[in-house]
Amino acid sequence: MSTASGSAAPATVLVFSSRPQIREAVRTAVGRRPAPDVGPLAWIECETGDEVVAAVDRGGIDLCILDGEAQPVGGLAIARQLEQEVVDRPAVCVLIARQADRWLAHWSRAEGTLPMPIDPLTAPALVADLLRDYAQRPVVYRR
Numbered sequence: 001m002s003t004a005s006g007s008a009a010p011a012t013v014l015v016f017s018s019r020p021q022i023r024e025a026v027r028t029a030v031g032r033r034p035a036p037d038v039g040p041l042a043w044i045e046c047e048t049g050d051e052v053v054a055a056v057d058r059g060g061i062d063l064c065i066l067d068g069e070a071q072p073v074g075g076l077a078i079a080r081q082l083e084q085e086v087v088d089r090p091a092v093c094v095l096i097a098r099q100a101d102r103w104l105a106h107w108s109r110a111e112g113t114l115p116m117p118i119d120p121l122t123a124p125a126l127v128a129d130l131l132r133d134y135a136q137r138p139v140v141y142r143r
Contacts, residue, residue: 008037011131012060014090016046016075017067022095023047025118026065034124038131049073049081056082061090062134063127065114068094068101076101079108091134093126 015026023045033039044061046052049070055061064082066075075094082089093112094105105113112130114123 008033008039009135010040010042011038011062011135012042012044013127013131014044014046014052014055014061014064016049016052016064016070016078017095018047018070018072019067020047022067022070022116026095026114026123029118029120029123030065030127031120031124034131035128038128049078052078053081053085056086056089063091063093063130065093065095065127066110068096068104069116076104076108076110079105079110083109091130093130 013030015023017023027043030041032041034041044055046055052064052066056064066078068075079092079094082092092110093114094108094110095116095118096102096105096113097116099115102113111133112126114126
């Protein structure tokens with residue numbers, strides 16, 4: 001994500017949860033710059049699944065962090081929907097409440113998982129890795 005001038009390219013991260021305290025916990029744990037070569041981050045918050053889909057459809061999002069426990073539609077279902085419906089979707093990370101839910105994250109086609117409660121020591125590294133991987137993906141053009 002580094003540019004020719006050596007500064008890190010900005011990235012846009014969408015965080016989705018029906019609970020504002022979860023969105024705040026993610027933003028706080030990840031911070032404004034998860035790694036020296038990644039960021040600064042611009043955050044977009046979504047409270048509903050429809051908001052997530054609309055934001056992704058508009059484009060410009062590098063990573064979606066989706067709450068698997070959100071109500072009435074969880075982040076795992078939204079991740080699966082984005083995988084099936086969006087040609088060049090952003091990277092996706094789902095928040096899971098139990099390690100046993102990792103299989104659901106795999107089913108949803110998420111590239112990463114973060115266990116809840118969010119660990120501020122591990123969350124920035126995972127977000128940075130997902131953003132680096134996303135930046136290196138080939139661009140898919142829509143027809």
